Amino acid sequence: MASEGAAATALQVLRALETGPRGLTEAEAAARLAGTGENVPPAPHTASWPLRCARALRDPFTAVLLTLGLVSALVASWGTAVVILALVAVSCGLRAAGEHRADRSLAALRELVAGTATVLRRAGADAAPRAREIPVADLVPGDVVRLGPGDLVPADVRLLRARGLTVHQAVLTGESAPVAKAAVETPGADAPPGADPFEEPHLCFQGSGVATGSATAVVVATGERTRFAAAQHTADGRREASAFDRSVHGISWVLIRFMLLTPPLVLMANAALRGRGLETLPFAVAVAVGLTPEMLPVIVTTCLARAAALLARAHRVVVRRLPALHDLGAVDVLCLDKTGTLTQDRPVVDSALGRDGHADPDVLRWAAVGAWWTLQLAELPAPDALDEALLAAAGAVGEEYDGVGAVPFDPGRRTATAVVAGGLGSHVLVTKGAAEDVLARCDLDPAARERLLALAAREAGAGLRVLAVATAERPARTRPYTAADERGLVFRGLVTFRDALAPGAAEALRGLAGLGIGVRVLTGDHPATAARACRDLGLDAVRVAVAGDPADLTADVVARCTPKDKARIVSALRAAGHTVGFLGDGVNDVPALRAADVGIAPRTAVDLARETADVVLAEKDLGAIGHAVTAGRHSSANIASYLRVTLSSNLGNVIAMLLAGLLLPFLPMLPVQVLAQNLCFDAAQLAFAHDRPGPAALRRPTVLRPRAFLRFITGFGVLNAVADLATFGVLAIALRGPDALDDRAVFHSAWFTENLLTQALVMYLLRGGSRPGPIGWAAAALAAVGLLLPASPLGAVLGMTGLPPACPLLLAAVLALYAPALRAVRARHDRRLP
Numbered sequence: 001m002a003s004e005g006a007a008a009t010a011l012q013v014l015r016a017l018e019t020g021p022r023g024l025t026e027a028e029a030a031a032r033l034a035g036t037g038e039n040v041p042p043a044p045h046t047a048s049w050p051l052r053c054a055r056a057l058r059d060p061f062t063a064v065l066l067t068l069g070l071v072s073a074l075v076a077s078w079g080t081a082v083v084i085l086a087l088v089a090v091s092c093g094l095r096a097a098g099e100h101r102a103d104r105s106l107a108a109l110r111e112l113v114a115g116t117a118t119v120l121r122r123a124g125a126d127a128a129p130r131a132r133e134i135p136v137a138d139l140v141p142g143d144v145v146r147l148g149p150g151d152l153v154p155a156d157v158r159l160l161r162a163r164g165l166t167v168h169q170a171v172l173t174g175e176s177a178p179v180a181k182a183a184v185e186t187p188g189a190d191a192p193p194g195a196d197p198f199e200e201p202h203l204c205f206q207g208s209g210v211a212t213g214s215a216t217a218v219v220v221a222t223g224e225r226t227r228f229a230a231a232q233h234t235a236d237g238r239r240e241a242s243a244f245d246r247s248v249h250g251i252s253w254v255l256i257r258f259m260l261l262t263p264p265l266v267l268m269a270n271a272a273l274r275g276r277g278l279e280t281l282p283f284a285v286a287v288a289v290g291l292t293p294e295m296l297p298v299i300v301t302t303c304l305a306r307a308a309a310l311l312a313r314a315h316r317v318v319v320r321r322l323p324a325l326h327d328l329g330a331v332d333v334l335c336l337d338k339t340g341t342l343t344q345d346r347p348v349v350d351s352a353l354g355r356d357g358h359a360d361p362d363v364l365r366w367a368a369v370g371a372w373w374t375l376q377l378a379e380l381p382a383p384d385a386l387d388e389a390l391l392a393a394a395g396a397v398g399e400e401y402d403g404v405g406a407v408p409f410d411p412g413r414r415t416a417t418a419v420v421a422g423g424l425g426s427h428v429l430v431t432k433g434a435a436e437d438v439l440a441r442c443d444l445d446p447a448a449r450e451r452l453l454a455l456a457a458r459e460a461g462a463g464l465r466v467l468a469v470a471t472a473e474r475p476a477r478t479r480p481y482t483a484a485d486e487r488g489l490v491f492r493g494l495v496t497f498r499d500a501l502a503p504g505a506a507e508a509l510r511g512l513a514g515l516g517i518g519v520r521v522l523t524g525d526h527p528a529t530a531a532r533a534c535r536d537l538g539l540d541a542v543r544v545a546v547a548g549d550p551a552d553l554t555a556d557v558v559a560r561c562t563p564k565d566k567a568r569i570v571s572a573l574r575a576a577g578h579t580v581g582f583l584g585d586g587v588n589d590v591p592a593l594r595a596a597d598v599g600i601a602p603r604t605a606v607d608l609a610r611e612t613a614d615v616v617l618a619e620k621d622l623g624a625i626g627h628a629v630t631a632g633r634h635s636s637a638n639i640a641s642y643l644r645v646t647l648s649s650n651l652g653n654v655i656a657m658l659l660a661g662l663l664l665p666f667l668p669m670l671p672v673q674v675l676a677q678n679l680c681f682d683a684a685q686l687a688f689a690h691d692r693p694g695p696a697a698l699r700r701p702t703v704l705r706p707r708a709f710l711r712f713i714t715g716f717g718v719l720n721a722v723a724d725l726a727t728f729g730v731l732a733i734a735l736r737g738p739d740a741l742d743d744r745a746v747f748h749s750a751w752f753t754e755n756l757l758t759q760a761l762v763m764y765l766l767r768g769g770s771r772p773g774p775i776g777w778a779a780a781a782l783a784a785v786g787l788l789l790p791a792s793p794l795g796a797v798l799g800m801t802g803l804p805p806a807c808p809l810l811l812a813a814v815l816a817l818y819a820p821a822l823r824a825v826r827a828r829h830d831r832r833l834p
C-alpha cells in the first residue's frame with residue numbers, strides 16, 4: 001500500500017483507499033477494523049518463552065559454559081557435560097522467568113500511558129465530520145487523522161495538508177534532527193525511483209513523532225503492515241547499554257579470557273610438572289566453570305525485574321527499558337525543564353499591558369485573534385497551553401476576521417504568527433512569542449527596545465510567564481506566509497500568565513539533593529521567570545545563564561534553551577563524565593530526552609516525549625523519581641556485591657586448587673565435586689537478588705570502576721587462596737604423613753567442606769550491608785551443606801566420605817583466623833574509598 005501511495009497524488013490515494021478528506025463513517029471504520037485487525041505493532045515486549053530462552057543463550061557466560069560442556073562431551077566426560085548443561089538450563093529458565101515477571105507487572109501501567117489519535121469520523125454518510133480522540137489501536141486504513149506538536153504518528157500516513165510540519169524519525173532512520181514534511185501534490189517528480197521512503201516529504205511513518213507544526217493525513221497502513229512493524233523485526237536495542245552494564249560487561253570479558261585460558265594452562269602445568277596427560281581435562285574444565293560467575297545474568301535480570309515490579313506497584317513508575325534503572329542509579333546530574341515539570345503548565349492570563357506598561361485590553365484581544373486563527377488554520381488537534389489560556393481569557397474573538405494563513409509556533413524560533421484579512425485589500429500579521437524574539441522582529445529604536453525588554457524582565461521577575469504581541473499591516477497577497485515574514489513588526493504590548501508550581505516539586509528537589517544528585521533546570525522560558533520559580537521551590541543561590549552564554553554548561557538554570565540547546569548541554573555534561581538524567585514533558589524536550597543517559601517523562605507529557613523516555617512517572621508526584629533512583633542503586637549495589645563476593649572466592653578457590661593439584665600426587669578435588677560445589681555456591685548466591693544493601697550504597701550515585709573492582713577481587717582472591725592452602729597444610733600435618741594424605745576421599749571431603757565454609761564466610765563478611773537478611777540465611781545454609789553433605793548418601797555418590805572428628809575442629813581453627821583477616825582487609829579497603 002505504502003509503495004503504491006509513494007508516487008500517487010493525494011486524490012489518487014484517497015480514492016484507492018475508498019475514503020475522502022472528510023474521513024470515514026463510524027460504521028465503515030468498524031467494518032474495516034474487523035477486516036484489518038487492530039492497529040498495534042507486534043509488541044517486542046511479549047516475547048515467547050522459546051525466544052526468551054534463546055536470547056538468554058546469547059549471553060557470553062552462557063556461551064562459554066556451553067562450549068565447556070561441549071568439550072566435556074567430546075572427551076566423553078558425561079557427568080561433567082550433564083552438570084554443565086543443567087547449569088545452563090537452570091540459568092536460562094530463571095532468567096526468562098524474571099523477564100516474564102517484569103513484563104507482566106508493567107503491562108497494566110503501559111496501557112495507562114498509551115497514546116490516542118485525533119481522527120475525523122462521521123456519524124453517517126450525510127453527517128458532518130467530527131474530530132475525536134480514539135485509541136490508536138482503533139485506526140483503520142482510510143481514516144483521516146490530525147497531527148499536532150508532540151503527537152506520535154499513529155500509523156503510516158499520506159499527508160493531505162501540512163503547516164510547518166517537522167517530524168522526528170530517529171526511531172526509524174537514526175537521524176536525530178527533525179525533518180521537514182509537506183503535502184506535495186506530485187510526489188516522486190524530483191525523487192529518483194526507489195528512493196528511500198523515509199525521505200519522501202509527503203509520507204509520515206508510525207514510530208515517528210511531530211516536532212513542530214501540524215497536519216491532516218490519511219492512514220495508508222496500520223498494525224503489522226506499517227514500515228515500523230517491518231523494521232522492528234530487525235531493529236535491536238535503540239540505545240547503548242548503561243554505564244553500569246558496560247562496566248559489568250568489561251569485567252565479564254576479562255573473566256571470559258581467564259576462563260578460556262584456564263583449561264589449557266592447567267593441562268600444560270600438569271603435563272610439565274606431574275607428567276599427567278589428557279585425563280586432567282575434565283578437571284581443567286571444571287576449574288574453568290568454577291571461575292565463572294554463571295549466575296550473573298540471572299542476578300542481573302532478577303534484580304532489574306524485581307526493582308521494576310516494585311516501582312510499578314508501589315510508586316507507579318513505568319520502566320520502559322530495564323537497563324535504564326542502572327543508569328538511574330548512577331545519575332549524578334538531573335536536568336529538568338521548568339514548564340510542566342516544576343510548574344503545572346496550566347497558565348492563566350494575569351494581565352495585558354500596552355507599550356507604556358499600563359493595562360491594555362487590546363493587546364489581549366490581538367493575542368487571542370492570533371491564537372484562534374493559528375488553531376483554525378493549522379488544524380491543530382488541540383491548542384497549546386498558552387493559546388488556550390488566551391482564548392479562555394479573551395472570550396469569543398477572531399470570528400470577526402477572515403483567516404488567511406498561519407505560521408505555527410516553533411520552540412527554535414519562539415514565535416507564532418497568524419495572518420488575517422484587514423480592511424481594503426490588506427493583510428494583518430499577528431505575531432506573539434518570547435519578548436526578546438518578538439522585539440528583535442519589531443522596528444524600534446534601541447532605547448525603546450531596552451525599555452520594553454526591561455518591562456518584560458520586571459514582569460518575569462515576579463514569576464509570571466510573558467508573551468510579547470506585535471502586528472504588521474501588509475498589502476494582501478496569495479503567496480503563503482513563512483517565518484521570514486515575521487519582521488518590521490509594530491510592538492503592541494505584553495500578556496502575562498500565572499502558572500502554579502507543581503505540587504510536590506519542592507520536596508522532590510530536596511529529595512534529589514539528599515541523594516547526591518545535582519539539579520539543572522533547562523528551560524525555553526525567560527531567565528527571570530525561571531529564576532523566580534526556582535527560588536520559590538527552595539533552590540537558593542541559583543546561577544542563571546541564557547543558552548549560548550559560555551557559562552551555560554555550569555549554570556544551575558539555563559533559560560531560553562531551544563530543543564537543540566537542551567540536547568547540547570546534556571551531551572556536554574555527559575562528555576564531561578557525568579551520568580545525566582533528563583526529565584521533561586514537552587516536544588521541546590525530545591532531543592534532550594534522547595541525548596541523556598536516561599530520559600524520564602511524567603505521565604502528562606506529550607505522547608512523543610513519553611515514547612522517547614526510558615522511565616515514565618504515572619503519578620503526578622515528582623517524588624517518584626527519588627524512589628526510582630533508589631531502586632536503580634539498590635539493583636546495582638546487589639549486582640556489584642554478588643560479583644565481588646563470587647569472584648573473590650571463586651578466584652581464591654581456583655588458585656588454591658591449581659597449586660594443590662601440582663603439589664599433590666592426586667587432584668585436590670574430582671571434577672564432579674568441583675561442579676557440585678559450584679552448584680551449591682550458585683544456589684546460595686541467588687540470595688543477592690533479594691538482598692537489601694546498606695544505606696551507604698544508596699546515598700551516592702553508584703559507580704563501578706572495573707580497575708578498582710579487579711584489584712579488589714585479586715586482593716581478596718589471594719587472601720582466600722592463602723586460607724585454602726593453610727587448610728591444606730593443616731590437614732597434611734594433622735592427618736600426619738603421606739599415608740593419611742593418601743586417603744583421597746577424606747582429603748576431597750575436607751577440601752569441599754572448607755570451600756563451602758569459607759565461601760559462606762566471604763558472603764557474610766564481604767557484602768558490606770548492615771543487616772544480614774537473606775544473605776545471612778543463605779550463608780548459614782551453605783555452611784550446613786558443607787558440613788553435612790560429605791557424610792550423606794549423596795556425598796558417597798560424589799566420592800566423598802564423613803570426616804574424622806578432628807577435621808571440623810581444625811577447619812574451625814583456620815576459619816577463626818581467616819575471619820578477622822578478612823574483616824581487617826575489608827576495613828582497610830573501605831577506608832581507601834572516597
Ligand SMILES: Nc1ncnc2c1ncn2[C@@H]1O[C@H](COP(=O)(O)OP(=O)(O)OP(=O)(O)O)[C@@H](O)[C@H]1O
Pocket residue numbers: 337338339340384386387409411414415416432433434435466467522523524525526561562586588
Ligand atoms: N503558543 C505560543 N505562541 C507564541 N509563543 C509561545 C507559545 N508557546 C510558547 N511560546 C514562547 O516560546 C518560549 C519557549 O517555549 P518552549 O515551549 O520552548 O519552552 P517553555 O514551555 O517556556 O519552557 P520549558 O522548556 O521549561 O518547558 C516560551 O517561553 C514563550 O515565550
Ligand SMILES: [Mg+2]
Pocket residue numbers: 337338339340341584585586
Ligand atoms: Mg515543558
